[in-house]
Amino acid sequence: MWSVGHGRGSHQDLCFIHSPKPLQSLFTARNNKMLRTYKWLKMVFLVNKAGIPTDYFMISLLATISTVFGCGVMPAGQGSTRNFTVTGFTLPVAMAYSTSTAVLAQVPGIATSEAGAKGFVERLVMQTVFDVLESQGRSALLPDAVISAILSQLNVTVNYTPLECPLVRSGDGGEEILFPMERACIINDNTVTAICSVTAERSCHLVPGLPPDDEVTITPVSGPPVTISGSLSTTNIIMASWSRAMWQSVANRAIRMLASGPLGSHFFSAVAIVGGN
Numbered sequence: 001m002w003s004v005g006h007g008r009g010s011h012q013d014l015c016f017i018h019s020p021k022p023l024q025s026l027f028t029a030r031n032n033k034m035l036r037t038y039k040w041l042k043m044v045f046l047v048n049k050a051g052i053p054t055d056y057f058m059i060s061l062l063a064t065i066s067t068v069f070g071c072g073v074m075p076a077g078q079g080s081t082r083n084f085t086v087t088g089f090t091l092p093v094a095m096a097y098s099t100s101t102a103v104l105a106q107v108p109g110i111a112t113s114e115a116g117a118k119g120f121v122e123r124l125v126m127q128t129v130f131d132v133l134e135s136q137g138r139s140a141l142l143p144d145a146v147i148s149a150i151l152s153q154l155n156v157t158v159n160y161t162p163l164e165c166p167l168v169r170s171g172d173g174g175e176e177i178l179f180p181m182e183r184a185c186i187i188n189d190n191t192v193t194a195i196c197s198v199t200a201e202r203s204c205h206l207v208p209g210l211p212p213d214d215e216v217t218i219t220p221v222s223g224p225p226v227t228i229s230g231s232l233s234t235t236n237i238i239m240a241s242w243s244r245a246m247w248q249s250v251a252n253r254a255i256r257m258l259a260s261g262p263l264g265s266h267f268f269s270a271v272a273i274v275g276g277n
Contacts, residue, residue, distance in 0.1 A: 079233060080240035082247045082274050086125075086228040086255070089270040091192040091221050092263055094120050096163045096185060103168050109190055110165065117162035121228060124258075126156045129232065132253045153236040161224035163192060186218060191266065192225075194218045232274075244276045 097111035098104060104112060111117035130151055137147035165185035186194040196218050232247065234240050251272035258267040 078240070079235040080242070081231050081233040082244065082276055083231045084229065084247075084251055084272055084274045086270055086272045087226065089226060090266045091163065091226055092266045093187060093190050093192060094263075095160075096165050096192050096225065098165045098168070100166055103165060107165075107168055107187060110168075111162070114162055114164070118160055121160040121162070122158040124263075125158050125228060125230065125254075128254045128257050128261075129156055129250070130154075132250055132257060135253075136250075150236050150239070153234055154239065155233040156230065157233070158228065158230040160228050163195075163221065163225035165192065169196065192221055194220050244274055247276075248272075248274045250274075 093107055093110040095111070095117055097114055097117040098107070099113065103110065111120060133151060133154070134147055137150065138144075142150075163185065165183070165187075167184035168187050169184050170187065184196040185192045186196060251274050255267060255270050255272050258264070258270065261267075
């Protein structure tokens, strides 16, 4: 299991309200007027009678409050964490790994280590989430400095267990018979499609329906290698109050962005689920 968290660095020099005092110094037990103001504005927007989607109003609220109040943070010890799970994607070779020189020569795009495959997934998820939120911030006409400060208060944690491929074989549909002494990954068009898990002196066929004594053992890739989980934690006063539905909207946009990117064919049918109420 891989678990690593990242934010976007520190931008405390941007957290000002047109005064020399940092915003964080104003959020104390003695002075929470801004927090009360925000909660009141949120209530007004949530019960708006114009019928405009709450998601749009909250983005507008993020623009208004953040522009006036800077990159406001919650009081110490407070914030919000949302867990997420991504499934339904196919496995690109970059998300698998091998330490075999023969495999690395045969499949140039495969990761060279477990850490390499984990790092690839971590960067992919983190960058996509940030790109979605950055795009939303720009749509709300937020200054780049404020967007950067807000994103610095978001921590993305990614959990992923990559598949190791000691051997690889082509999965072009021919009647090739494999005789591996260890697990072999079946690869077709830069996608790990199945696993041949024979470890004894038995054959593993690419085509089903062969005699019973041949013992067909090719199985589709499933479980941890095609499941990404993690969490989104923020101390930003606006994002910390977002509902599950709003974070789900962010996750949906992230999946659409992945589906339109270089790995689009792999994430075309992917689904992201954000937990919580």
